[in-house]
Each structure stands twice: as structure tokens, then as C-alpha cells.
Amino acid sequence: MSTRDINSKIAVVINKNGMGTAPEELAHTLIKNYLTIINSEERIPSYICFYGDGVKLACEGSHVLEELKAIEEKGCKLVICKTCLIYNNLLESIKAGTIGTMLDIIDIQHNCTKIITL
DSSP: OHHHHHHTEEEEEEEEETTTSSSHEEEHHHHHHHHHHHTTTOOOSEEEOOOGGGGGBBBBTOOOHHHHHHHHHHOOOEEEHHHHHHTTTTTTTSSSSSEEOOOHHHHHHHHEEEEEEE
């Protein structure tokens, strides 16, 4: 069984502009490391859902755009919450993934067997 088969029902949720509750610089380093490693080891989830401040990672100026685009090229669907983009005045700033609704995120969660929240 390939790694892609194993991970085909996994969704990752990113709801912060970084990873964990660490100080901002460390949180940014952690999310960059996480995305770099899953990309380099071919452990690609089917979906990554962004909401809350997590949407900022998929927008212009993000320090992880290169990693997100590489993961997306390998078949992962990046879903960015439209309501959160509007709230943060970032609707026109998205640089990776596609804009989705909360219904899209709920559908993904219901159809996956494992959800990982960072």
C-alpha cells in the first residue's frame, strides 16, 4: 500500500497563523517545518482546511506559500474559508488553494476518517 493510499482519507485543519500556542516566530517555524516534512516525505493528506487566522498562511506574504503550492501540486486540496478571508480583508490576497465555505469544510470532515488539527 502506498503512502498516498494510507493518507487518502486524512484532513489537516489549520486554524492559526502558525502551529501551536508558541510565540509567533516559533509558531511560524513549526508550521514551515511541518509542511516541509510532509511534502518531502510524500505524506500528503487529501485535504488541508484553513480557517480562523490559519487563512493568512495561504495569502500573499505568507512564509509557507512555496510549501503549500508544492503540496497542492501533489494532489492535496487546500480549502480556504471564505468567511475568514472576508473577515480579515484577504479575499483578494489568496495565493494557494481554493476558496471554500464552511459547508465545504464540514463535508470534508465527514468524508475523512482522520482529522488532524494543528
